[in-house]
Amino acid sequence: MKAMNRRKLLSVSAVLAVASLAATAVPAQAAEVGVTSSSIKLGMTLPMTGTASLGYNKIPGAAKAYFDYLNANGGIYGRKVTLVVKDDRYVPTEAVAKTNELILKDKVMALLAPLGTANVKAVAASVNPARRGVPVLFVNTGFSGFADAKKYPTTYAVLPSYIMEAKIMGQYIKDNFAGKKVGLLYQDDDFGSDALAGFKTAGVNFAVKVPYASGSQGAAAAAGWITKFKAAEADVVILFGVSSATSAMLGVAAQLKYAPQWMLGSVGGDATTIKLTGVPAGVLYNAIGFSPVPATTDMKDEYVKLFSDIYTKAVPGSTFDLNVLLGMNSAFMAAQALKAAGPNPTRKSLMAVIDSKGSTFANSALVPLGYSKTSHVGLTGYWVGKYSPTGDLSPLGGTYVTYTTDSGAGAVVKSTYVRPAMPAKGLPN
């Protein structure tokens, strides 16, 4: 009996000991992957080397510059935000391998701003962040599909879709170039078919449509395109392609003294990238362009002023351009989401807060965000501007006139959105 009691005592105390151990272990386990008491780890994959890296390879430096600024000013509830960047060379195989490393080895809390439709699709299919519950914040592609919260439940779009852009261009043509002959250069794949869908919804009738296959664009091809536009006597020519197609077209047209009214899509209309291909920015002069965020030279804009100050200090000698602004804007939005997720952010609470409050997040864009529980649509519109002789896009008549729409059949309307004032010092509130 005595022996029995002793055994009971032993087993009870053993259970108690284990239980107390378990109890002390609980708070440590409650923390989310990638979140410690002093840090929050995010991960990014994008092309840092290779031909596709032109311009885009500035995005990590831009995002890091903002996070460093944030960390120096107290971070998120005292936690420093760190960013692990991996080069995917714009190859889906690499994007999958590197994202696996980020999630399984570096154990990041969320992915930030991965780039390229094919890459994001491959990652969604193979790594499957949705099944793992890993948030994919603010993907850098205009493919409208990523806004589908059912198909990609943990993925959030940020750029306006190609469909929205084409619809807004169509509206602008109706309002300003009624009766003129319009030509379109587009990429002969999903990028182009999204554009065609948008123009169709907007009811644009083209005098001539010139498709090109991705990879075929060059000076020789551009000379051929020009012949077609000339033959159709197009007054307005829309270049809805990638930067290399835009620069080939504008470069050759300048040599041949062919000068219709150019209209450039936002993908191929970045002056820095065009300059990197060796074409002088002057060829952009007087072209019409579209952007969701303020002009990068507009130092009267509080966001542009602050972001360019932060960036030039962090990365001296590098030009503050659209890629930088978009990169910092995504970092700023990520900071807002993390702050809004509260003192103990989890992957779940992070996504829940974007669903519920994301549409009100402060950010530099002049058009509204569309996040909700059922949709992961990001920015929903553009303002229209003209390019200066140095290739900078600035608003027509000096004031931003913004249009907003959706990726479906919805109308294009002049936006009444008034951007809220920037939170103090550009830190999330």
Add this chain to the structure above:
Amino acid sequence: MHKKQTRDILLFILGGVVLYFLSGMVDELRVYQGASIAVYVIAISSIILLTGYSGQVSLGHGALMAVGAYAAAVARIELHVPIILCFAIAVLAAAIGGALLGAAAARLSGPYLAGTTLALAIGLPSLANQFSLLGGEQGLLFDVGFPPLSLGADFTQYKWFFWIAALAALISMWVIKNILSSRYGRTWRAIRGNEVAAQLSGINIARSKILAFTISAGIAGLAGALLSMTIGTVSPSAFPLALSFSLLTGAVLSGITTLGGAMIGAVVLVAIPEVADAVANRIGSSERVTTNLPGLLVSALLILTVLFVPNGPVEQHRARKARKLTLKK
């Protein structure tokens, strides 16, 4: 001969058993990398068969992989065929492509052949942009489905990929090994050694070369379909020129004439980026160093291999052993 074959079969089965247990012991990232290694083993052995044995150079194996991958994905999406048939279709489609290419290749040699296959590597994948069936730049989804429920609830997708890829690698290595030690293998080696002499001994050079190209392409097609399986999609950008080059690099590192060395090249291709990352983190350097280090390491390894072990480490080891033996005698 029979005894040797039985021994070989036993060795392959043993290899399978080791891989099976290994896949249960390592974490998910390693399992994924294991699957990539298996894919590269197959792709590299297809190059070893072609270049090391039949003496033809191909810079376009990435394109043949793309043919296999697209064939498998289209079969899966449009015809809903079972996954194992998809892989068979991939082999078949790439082999047909290889036969066509081989017919042209048999008339070419040296730099002309390299140039032709290079053009293929650049041009073929972007053909996908021309046909909406092939999904354009964004590509097609290629979903082999979830692992069977009987394997348990916590059997991960990557483990499933690894099993499929490793099994395919074992089987194709077995097949290649047998082909190489058959009459065909001997014929190819004879051609590689001296075309005129081979022809004088009654070998049909053109036919043999086309056959080598066809078989090699079929194997590359299988590797392509498996590669797409691991990334879940097929798109032109998954088969860049760099892929063809890195396969050739892998083959040289493996020892271009030793099939067994394929493992070395495959491991190097998968491990180098991670090694580079670790090195760069240790010395705490800038992004520019981190992103360029893998390429630098691979190139350095390639140069060192060509300088010091031109026939590959396995062949070198064998030669040294043989030399020691003759010295002893």
